[in-house]
């Protein structure tokens with residue numbers, strides 16, 4: 001089974017860390033404790049999924 005990790009970065013101190021998917025929603029920086037964070041995922045669960053054509057579709061009969 002593949003474990004999906006989410007990457008975050010603190011906008012306050014710049015600390016970066018990962019948390020396993022499915023954890024608590026309230027995430028704060030483990031370093032400074034602030035919740036001013038942003039996600040820095042690299043391609044995992046991004047807005048652009050499935051590149052290329054012919055991915056689920058093209059029903060030409």
Ligand SMILES: [Zn+2]
Nearest residue numbers: 010013029032
């Ligand atoms: Zn921080």
